[in-house]
Amino acid sequence: QIFVRSTDYDRTLMSAEANLAGMYPPEGAQIFNPNISWQPIPVHTVARSDERLLKFPLTPCPRYEQLQNETRHSALYVNKTRENWQFLQMVANETGIRDVSLEGVWSVYDTLFCEQAHKMDLPEWVTPDVMTRLKQLKDFGFEFLFGIQDWVEKARLQGGVLLGHIRKNLTKAADGSAHQNLKLLVYSAHDTTLVALQMALDVYNKIQPPYASCHLFELYQEDDGNYSVEMFYRNESGKEPFPLTIPGCQHSCPLQRFLELTDPVIPQDWEQECQVATIVHDTELFVGLAVCGSILLLLIILLLTVLFRIQSQHPGYRHVSNEGEEQA
Incomplete structure (x- = not known):
C-alpha cells in the first residue's frame, strides 16, 4: 500500500526512515520487541549516477545549460548582479571564496544558517542585515535555476519530468482497471526538487523550502464518479499544510483539467528535447x-x-x- 523512493543521500534516506517510523508504528504481530516502537519498511533508491527523477537540476542537458546562459545575460539577472556587486565582493573577501555569484551565494548562506541553527557563534561580519541580504540573494538564486525567463521550457527539461511521473501515478490510481493497490507514494529528496516541481506547477512562492517541507497531492473520487486533485504545501511544522491552487483551476481541480493545464510542461522525449537544436x-x-x-x-x-x-x-x-x- 505504500512505496517510498529516495535519492541516494544519507540525509534523504534518513528523512524517509524517520518519517516512516512516525507514520507506521508497529501494531499487534508487527511488534517484534516491546521496547522498540518501530518496524522495517523498504525505502527504494538508485545510484546517484543513475538518478533522473528526484535530484535537480537534471543533467546532462545541453539545452537547459543554454537557457541558463541566456538567463545570465537577461536584464533582470545583470541588474541584480550590478546592484549587489559590492556586497558579493565583501562576502568573497570575508569568506575567502574567489567567485561569489548570485548562483553560488546560497552555499554561504546555507553554511551560516546551519551554524546559527546549531547555536554556533557566527563571524563578526555576519550581522542580521547581512543574513537578511544573503537570504534574499539565495532565494533569487533558487528562482534562477528554474525561472526568471523561459520557465515553461525549463520546466519541460526539469520539474516537468517529476510532474510527468506523478501524473502517471494519479492517472493509474484513477483507472479502476489498473488494479492499483498503492495508497501512498512518497518521494524523499531535496529543496531543489520541490522548487523544480512547484515551478513546473506555477505555484512556487520564490522562497527556498525550509527543512522538512512537503508538497502533497491528494486524489479524490467525487460522488459522480469523476476524480479530482488537491494540492497542499507544508513548510512550517507548527501549522497545518496550506492549500495550493494551480492557475486556471480551483483548489479541488478535476483530474482531466489538471492534466490539461500541466501538459505544456511535460516533456515527450527528455533526451531529445535536451539537445541543442x-x-x-x-x-x-x-x-x-x-x-x-x-x-x-x-x-x-x-x-x-x-x-x-x-x-x-x-x-x-x-x-x-x-x-x-x-x-x-
Whole structure:
C-alpha cells in the first residue's frame, strides 16, 4: 500500500526512515520487541549516477545549460548582479571564496544558517542585515535555476519530468482497471526538487523550502464518479499544510483539467528535447556556406579565365630557350 523512493543521500534516506517510523508504528504481530516502537519498511533508491527523477537540476542537458546562459545575460539577472556587486565582493573577501555569484551565494548562506541553527557563534561580519541580504540573494538564486525567463521550457527539461511521473501515478490510481493497490507514494529528496516541481506547477512562492517541507497531492473520487486533485504545501511544522491552487483551476481541480493545464510542461522525449537544436546555428551555417560558395565561384572564374587565355594564344608561336647562349 505504500512505496517510498529516495535519492541516494544519507540525509534523504534518513528523512524517509524517520518519517516512516512516525507514520507506521508497529501494531499487534508487527511488534517484534516491546521496547522498540518501530518496524522495517523498504525505502527504494538508485545510484546517484543513475538518478533522473528526484535530484535537480537534471543533467546532462545541453539545452537547459543554454537557457541558463541566456538567463545570465537577461536584464533582470545583470541588474541584480550590478546592484549587489559590492556586497558579493565583501562576502568573497570575508569568506575567502574567489567567485561569489548570485548562483553560488546560497552555499554561504546555507553554511551560516546551519551554524546559527546549531547555536554556533557566527563571524563578526555576519550581522542580521547581512543574513537578511544573503537570504534574499539565495532565494533569487533558487528562482534562477528554474525561472526568471523561459520557465515553461525549463520546466519541460526539469520539474516537468517529476510532474510527468506523478501524473502517471494519479492517472493509474484513477483507472479502476489498473488494479492499483498503492495508497501512498512518497518521494524523499531535496529543496531543489520541490522548487523544480512547484515551478513546473506555477505555484512556487520564490522562497527556498525550509527543512522538512512537503508538497502533497491528494486524489479524490467525487460522488459522480469523476476524480479530482488537491494540492497542499507544508513548510512550517507548527501549522497545518496550506492549500495550493494551480492557475486556471480551483483548489479541488478535476483530474482531466489538471492534466490539461500541466501538459505544456511535460516533456515527450527528455533526451531529445535536451539537445541543442540545429536551427540555433543556422546563421553561422548560412554564413559558412556563403563564404565557401563565394570561394568556389572565384576558383571557377579563375580556372575559366586561364583556360580562355590558353585557347586564345596564336598557334604559330611558342617560347624556345636559347640553350647555346645559356651553356656559353
